[in-house]
Structure formats: structure tokens, C-alpha cells
Amino acid sequence: MKPADQKIYLASKSPRRRELLRQIGVDFILLMLRDQGPRGPDVSEEMYAGEAPEDYVVRVTHEKAAAAWQILLARRLPQRTILAADTTVVLDGDILGKPAGRTEAVTMLQSLSGRTHQVLTSVVVHHDGEAQQLTQTSTVTFAALSDDMIRAYCATSEPYDKAGGYGIQGLASMFITDITGSHSGIMGLPLFETAQLLKQAGIKLL
Known part of the structure; x- marks a missing residue:
């Protein structure tokens, strides 16, 4: 078990x-932000x-x-x-x-x-009152998708909690013909950049 000071929020x-954090051996505690409610x-x-x-x-990541x-x-x-x-x-x-629902998900995938x-993923590591930030950009190319394929995909649960209406780590991987950049960044956390920021904050990874 890692020392307590090696855990992050x-x-x-x-x-x-x-x-992805578990993949590189980072021990963490969830610190949830409120995304709805009276306030x-x-x-x-x-x-x-x-x-x-x-x-x-x-801006959003910094906030x-x-x-x-x-x-x-x-x-x-x-x-x-x-x-x-x-x-x-x-x-x-x-x-x-x-996407808010199936109609919007279908429209997104038709446009892609x-x-x-x-795909832009920005990461902030806040340590001792200071924040360090990096943003990683990847490019993703989709094959031409038939309407039947799009409708079948949108009938699954996969598109609805993901930016762009697809998950590269799931069924949508069969849509993608080319990637330039970071596979993990497209998933939501570029591991190389994240590791650099964590090391700067004193988190030992290896």
C-alpha cells in the first residue's frame, strides 16, 4: 500500500x-463536484x-x-x-x-x-495551493457510417455520457480508421501528460 501522502483526490x-489512473498505479479518493441541485x-x-x-x-478544467x-x-x-x-x-x-438523447446522438454521429x-483533454494537478495544467490534442478519423449502424449504436447505452456521443474504448472503436495523438487522452485522461504533472507534484509512480 502506498503512503497516505501519495494518495490524490x-x-x-x-x-x-x-x-486510467489505476492503470498507472495512482491511488486516489473521489472528490465529487456537484453538477446539479438547488444551488x-x-x-x-x-x-x-x-x-x-x-x-x-x-477554463473549465481550471475551474x-x-x-x-x-x-x-x-x-x-x-x-x-x-x-x-x-x-x-x-x-x-x-x-x-x-448528447441529451437518441436524436442528438444520431445527429452527432452523422456529422462525424x-x-x-x-479531441482536447485538459488536465490540472493542484498541489500545495498551486495548479499546473497541460492540454493534449488528438485527431480521430471516422469511417463512413451507415444510418443503420448509427441507429444500432445509439440503441446501446454507450453514447450518452461521453463527449461527441461515442466511446473509443467500446463499440465505437470499430468506427475509427485513424488516430493521431493519445488514445488515453481520447478516453479522457492523457496518461503521459498526467504522469508528468503528478511527478511534479511529488507523486511517485514507479
């Missing part, structure tokens, strides 16, 4: 990020007018880490390193978020069919 609900979310994921996708993903730090202080939790991340899918300069898009 993970400010994310993503099961993919949990899996609203801890961090709004609304875009500002005219905000570029790169600026958006950097998640800052909100997690304030929760830690308010709850008087033991101070540990905090990791926050956000992933954005971009097509023709427009952000494709998580036969095209190349970008």
Missing part, C-alpha cells in the same frame, strides 16, 4: 479516468460567447480544480494533490458535448461519419 465522475453546479460547463474550444476546455480545492478546505479534509480534467470533442471549430475531428 480525483475531481471527476468519469469511470474511464478512474480506470446549481459547482462548475458551469456553458461556453462563453465567442470562446474558442481550446480556451473553453482549459473544476479550483472548486475541488474549495470543497477540500470547506470540509476540512486532509490536504492532498487534486487532479481534475475535462474532455472536449471539436468538429469544424464547434464543440460536440454529451467519414470526417476527422479533434
Whole structure:
């Protein structure tokens, strides 16, 4: 078992990020941010007018880490390193978020069919009151998808909690003809960049 000071807080609900952190041996405690409720979310994921996708993903991730730090202080939790991340899918300069339902998921996948898009994942590691941040960009090319294939995919549960309406680690892997960048970054946490930030914060990985 790792020493207590080697544990981090993970400010994310993503099961993919949990899996990826475990893959590189990071011991973590979940520090959940509120995404709804009477007082609203801890961090709004609304875009500002005219905000570029790169600026958006950097801002939202920074705000998640800052909100997690304030929760830690308010709850008087033991101070540990905090990791926050956000992933954005971009097509023709427009952000494709998580589809609200089947109709939106079908429309997203139709727009991605036969095209190349970008996946931006920004990571913040907050340690000793200071935040270090990196953003990784990958490109993903989809094969041309038939309407039947899109409808069949959207009949599964896979598209609905993922930016862009697909999961590279699941059934959608059969749609993808080419990737440039980080496979783990497309999943939601670029492991090389994350490892560098954690090492800077004093987290021993190997």
C-alpha cells in the first residue's frame, strides 16, 4: 500500500479516468463536484460567447480544480494533490458535448461519419495551493457510417455520457480508421501528460 501522502483526490465522475489512473498505479479518493441541485453546479460547463474550444476546455478544467480545492478546505479534509480534467470533442471549430438523447446522438454521429475531428483533454494537478495544467490534442478519423449502424449504436447505452456521443474504448472503436495523438487522452485522461504533472507534484509512480 502506498503512503497516505501519495494518495490524490480525483475531481471527476468519469469511470474511464478512474480506470486510467489505476492503470498507472495512482491511488486516489473521489472528490465529487456537484453538477446539479438547488444551488446549481459547482462548475458551469456553458461556453462563453465567442470562446474558442481550446480556451473553453482549459477554463473549465481550471475551474473544476479550483472548486475541488474549495470543497477540500470547506470540509476540512486532509490536504492532498487534486487532479481534475475535462474532455472536449471539436468538429469544424464547434464543440460536440454529451448528447441529451437518441436524436442528438444520431445527429452527432452523422456529422462525424467519414470526417476527422479533434479531441482536447485538459488536465490540472493542484498541489500545495498551486495548479499546473497541460492540454493534449488528438485527431480521430471516422469511417463512413451507415444510418443503420448509427441507429444500432445509439440503441446501446454507450453514447450518452461521453463527449461527441461515442466511446473509443467500446463499440465505437470499430468506427475509427485513424488516430493521431493519445488514445488515453481520447478516453479522457492523457496518461503521459498526467504522469508528468503528478511527478511534479511529488507523486511517485514507479
